[in-house]
Amino acid sequence: MQDTLFDLPETPPEHAVTAHFQLGGDDLGEPDQWSLAFEAERLIGVVVAAAGVGEVDGNEFGGGEVVIFAYGPDAHALYQVMESGLRALPFRPAHVVLRYGEPADDVVSERVDL
Template identity: 60%
Template sequence: MDALFDLPEVEAPEQAVIAHYRLSDDEYGSPAEREAIYDAERLMTTAVEAAGVGEVDGNEFGGGEAVLYAYGADAEALFKVMEPTLRSLPFRPAHVVLRRESRETDSRVDL
């Protein structure tokens, strides 16, 4: 067998969009705040899948903060699809980290 055909496929480096929102208390926020995050996550999942730019991978609540995670091959393209929904959430302060191949190229966007 020819060794060239046995090489594993090389995947593109995974990039990320990580959105951070301050909630109304020091724990998990109110039920209405959590529901707003869940609704936004569902909207972004649909938009990101339709655009074919990656996947929304979930959320995390705690310490008075909600964090949303999304991954794809291009953080800029992923953020462009997610941005309208991310900006529509009323919680402030808020920011997004665009994580690229290396942490030296990460950038922060205030919402």
Template identity: 60%
Template sequence: MDTLFDLPEPEQAVIAHYRLSDDQYGSPAERAAIYNAERAMTSAVEAAGVGEVDGNEFGGGEAVLYAHGTDARALFKVMEPTLRSLPFRPAHVVLRQDSRESESRVDL
């Protein structure tokens, strides 16, 4: 055995930001659309075996969706069709690879 510890691969993230229609939590219809998209992405990500959708956050007129895995680009590729289908704009995704210093932004 060459190593003392079996360390996990570094976790990477996909963090999607959407502007909502008000300065608080958005409308009930907006929240429902986010929840539906989250469920669809959870199924797709699990089926592809690329990570996990880790939840959402609402507040300050924004909805944020979180996902984690070992390859942010592969995770985003699976999530991208659903992320782009949401109508809320402006919107963008942050791909975090290895650390905050290696982030990239994708406008939706």
């Protein structure tokens, strides 16, 4: 007899999409850049949730850039849904990193310039 209590399905690894945008001004950018980044993050979050491909999990300002973080089971599918919203942000240079799996030294990642 098999004990189903311990036969739990493995959780698939979480993939990530991190979008990096260079800002002008000081280390944290300028207030008008913040509002554009916050609005883009909100709109992208709505689209990602509606598509059911993951979630947008916030941002980080510092070092002269803003980074938007998103997570889901398939980095490529997540990026496809996010791409038009990310490309609409005017900050350049910019790039996206797609991470295929949990953070680790040997995880596969891909960089896409915007």
